[in-house]
Amino acid sequence: DIQMTQSPSTLSASVGDRVTITCRASQYISAWLAWYQQKPGKAPKLLIHQASRLESGVPSRFSGSGSGTEFTLTISSLQPDDFATYYCQHYNGYLWTFGQGTKVEVK
Amino acid sequence: QVQLVQSGAEVEKPGASVKVSCKASGYTFGSYGVSWVRQAPGQGLEWMGWISAYNGNTNYAQKFQGRVTMTTDTSTTTAYMELRSLTSDDTAVYYCARGNGHHDYWGQGTLVTVSS
Numbered sequence: 001d002i003q004m005t006q007s008p009s010t011l012s013a014s015v016g017d018r019v020t021i022t023c024r025a026s027q028y029i030s031a032w033l034a035w036y037q038q039k040p041g042k043a044p045k046l047l048i049h050q051a052s053r054l055e056s057g058v059p060s061r062f063s064g065s066g067s068g069t070e071f072t073l074t075i076s077s078l079q080p081d082d083f084a085t086y087y088c089q090h091y092n093g094y095l096w097t098f099g100q101g102t103k104v105e106v107k
Numbered sequence: 108q109v110q111l112v113q114s115g116a117e118v119e120k121p122g123a124s125v126k127v128s129c130k131a132s133g134y135t136f137g138s139y140g141v142s143w144v145r146q147a148p149g150q151g152l153e154w155m156g157w158i159s160a161y162n163g164n165t166n167y168a169q170k171f172q173g174r175v176t177m178t179t180d181t182s183t184t185t186a187y188m189e190l191r192s193l194t195s196d197d198t199a200v201y202y203c204a205r206g207n208g209h210h211d212y213w214g215q216g217t218l219v220t221v222s223s
Contacts, residue, residue, distance in 0.1 A: 001169060034209035036152075043202055043213035044144075044152065055211065087152050091208030094166040096142070098152040 002027045004088055006099035012107040019075040021102045023088035028068055032092040035064055035073045039084045048073065078104070109133040111203050111214035118220045119193050126189040127217045129203030136184040137161045140207045143177060143188040145199040146216075158186060193221045
């Protein structure tokens with residue numbers, strides 16, 4: 001199975017900060033990567049698919065980049081609503097996996 | 108609008124089985140697959156497997172092979188996930204999610220508690 005490793009596990013930031021989360025795949029996955037945001041007690045929300053395609057309705061301060069084995073999610077200017085946990089997920093082939101998550105908390 | 112509505116919370120004893128349903132509406136059911144994803148208390152997301160709503164083909168994570176069965180009923184546009192031989196480690200919120208790779212719509216989650 002392809003393993004997905006996110007870093008950092010926790011990130012402390014302030015409103016207005018630029019935030020970057022990294023996701024590394026243990027094997028080549030081309031651009032078959034999605035990013036989700038999850039808040040406590042809620043289902044995950046799709047932010048980005050195919051590594052860099054912004055889902056409809058998602059604010060443009062979110063962006064994704066990368067291909068192959070290394071990917072990043074960037075929030076250009078952190079807003080109060082963005083404090084949450086973020087997960088990457090690969091969908092290369094038939095067996096998919098999530099990263100372990102990155103919690104973005106208030107500094 | 109697209110909706111995935113899951114069945115209610117379940118409490119099961121160790122060794123038992125649980126079957127969770129996911130009723131889809133607002134889109135052509137057969138055009139998308141459904142994944143099942145679980146989340147243990149305080150833990151991350153774990154992909155369990157996927158089923159094609161078009162032809163019933165399934166892909167299961169190795170961890171759940173032999174213990175999980177995913178099915179669909181196209182007449183009622185409902186997906187099902189059955190997990191057998193439950194242990195306390197299976198206590199989690201179980202989500203269904205629409206997609207053929209990435210998942211754009213999710214159910215509200217079903218809490219399954221395994222306790223003697």
